[in-house]
Amino acid sequence: MRGAGAWAPLCLLLAAAAAQPSRPQPPERPVFTCGGILTGESGFIGSEGFPGVYPPNSKCTWKITVPEGKVVVLNFRFIDLESDNLCRYDFVDVYNGHSNGQRIGRFCGTFRPGALVSSGNKMMVQMISDANTAGNGFMAMFSAAEPNERGDQYCGGLLERPSGSFKTPNWPDRDYPAGVTCVWHIVAPKNQLIELKFEKFDVERDNYCRYDYVAVFNGGEINDAERIGKYCGDSPPAPIVSERNELLIQFLSDLSLTADGFIGHYKFRPKKLPATTAPPVTTTFPVTTGLKPTVALCQQKCRRSGTLESNYCLSNFVLAGTVITTIPRGGSLHATVSIINIYKEGNLAIQQAGKNMSAKVIVVCKQCPLLRRGLNYIIMGQVGEDGRGKIMPNSFIMMFKTKNQKLLDALKNKQC
Template sequence: MENPLLLLCVLLPALASGQQSVNSTRPLFPCGGQLTGDQGHVASESFPAPYPPNKKCSWTIRVSPGRVIILSFRHMDLESDPICRYDHVSVYNGDSPSAERLGRFCGTIRPGALISTGNTLLIQMESDEDSAGRGFLALYTAGLPPAQGNQFCGGKLVKPQGSFKTPNWPEKAYPTGITCTWHIVARPHEYIELQFEKFGVEGDTYCRYDYVAVFNGGRKEEGQRVGKFCGDTPPGAIVSEGNELLVQFVSDLSVTADGFLATYDVKQRKGVAVQPEPTIAPTTTTTRAPRVPRPPRPPRPQGRPLPPICQTKCGRKGTLPSNFCASDFVISGKVLSLSPQGQVTVSIIHTYKAGNLATREVGGETLAKMLVVCRRCPNLRKGTRYTLMGPVDPQGRGRILPTSFFLIYKPQQHQVLTKLTKRRC
């Protein structure tokens, strides 16, 4: 982390003309404001001094029409919390909190560059009554949208089979500062199978910088996210819940990599008859028997052997205290969605151990992604509340194994689990 005072010395010559200053040597950062111009900076109140408690500040950035905003954090020092419940900075892709939220941040790890889709960006910072740090400092610049920068990518894909790739593939690395979105659409009785044939995206434990995110449906809704991927290991095959998938690729302003090549295949769902196409009566007088449509071909069996863990007997092992210590995460929450592939979205009630479990705030709820490694083992149910614990994979998803210790959630468990958090394992 850079020295914040040294950063100010470097940035002083580039201060925006509307920024107040003290003795013309040190900028004075207020709580919120309107920032215009095609480049500038924004910082927490009183930076680099500690920010005050019990404040909510909002900054709106507006650049020239037809441009997008590239926001790069140079310093981050806020109260740490695994899910940023206390002091935090939120960035929105527009000029109000109702716009898409690009991220929520706290602690001392700087997020990667954030890129808007329009010419406005909203930053909000909230602090509670407890401990504080120096806050944040960020730079913003106006840039060309991807299409105008000759880096156009993404689009709507409606053919039964197809492929798509990152810009410059395979000749050279993908460019910096781009966002690409591919929307794959099948017919209502079909589903989509997505496969990454080649994959090379800047690696990070939490995929904060460059990443590929896949969503069920046609919108970027956190509750519908199948996964977020980076690094050089291709994700496994992804199968849609419905007849649409959305694939988003984002790169920041620094390190790049080879990129990816993906293919998709639209398939018929079992037990759904295909309506024959309407035929035009022949112009000859010959009478022909009506054509009987062939029954749909059953999907090919996958033929993938079960992993060894899935060949074990389904049933939890050990005790609550022993599993508490051995687990990366321990939470209680409600199952919001559960896909046939074992992808689970959980709305968290209490967090007792977070580890590297990735969470997101959506509509006032804290959501986490889980993966039931072996189908129906254990057999979680949508709408039911559970106490869950286990390991966390490199994508930040909790892994639920056949031997995982889980319980139907009851309020009296909270006292027991709270006591376990205070014990040394």
């Protein structure tokens, strides 16, 4: 009986514990897998295994659908991917809809963009990693919002009416917020063009518009070859007319200084019949659309002519930069130049990731002038229809040294 008496207190404790209401269990941490189909008013997506290091050589796609009549708002809570100034290796792409059509943005490193808003009730997020990974990936929250009641922090969307306006968040009451990304996609009927005009404009000033800026693109996606211009400062851009029936306007603010912002207006207009125009005035070596160098051209003696001053006004673009890639293609050389300073941009397509800028140039005759990877150059040249710099045998190229800086700054202020 002693055995039974010894068990009695333990039995009473167990019975009392069973009678107590159970404590609430902490919510389970979500498990993030590679891609998925997500529907509803809100939810989370994250890189595979987040917050652990994401796997290499992966391609993950998330398709988000919110109720009809609403738009998707995506907020990145955390992002830590391999950093590269062009986001070439590991990156997250965000698209309008469920296809690879209109890309809203591409992100890598640790820069966390502002709220991204789709034009309809669908959005697609895609993450790609290469063989070498670095970081813990990303985590983002999506939610449904009314198209016209998204709050001050949200902006962007699809504009299809014959005329309308677009503006930065908080306009005109106060400065636009930091860390915002806005994309407006304007679509006119097939036989019409889009005329764009900024009424008021005040975006953080920088000589190269590296921090806060507005970029305008022909067509429906962010594509440097289709970029019409990139703008900042307090002077409104000149009126813009699209080449086709679609325009994309991107506004980005970084995480530091802000300004008043802007309001712009657009309207559709009919295409005019093409008029007969006089042939354009060209410099000594006109920029050709074809990239195949002629034998005669490349057999010329490789020698630059003139000086920095005399070539400055003859060139479409002037920059100082470091050659980071060189790829021979046929008789030409395709190079990517990381920009140190740009003194004259013209229509040169400049790619930007964070605060790093780069441009692509083609040396039409690959041995003349000679560009070597890892070296710093002053490069002057013309710009092709694709937005890439064209370097001809007589283009002015020289090694960039600190002592050139003062002269180039003076030339920048020179009226050509």
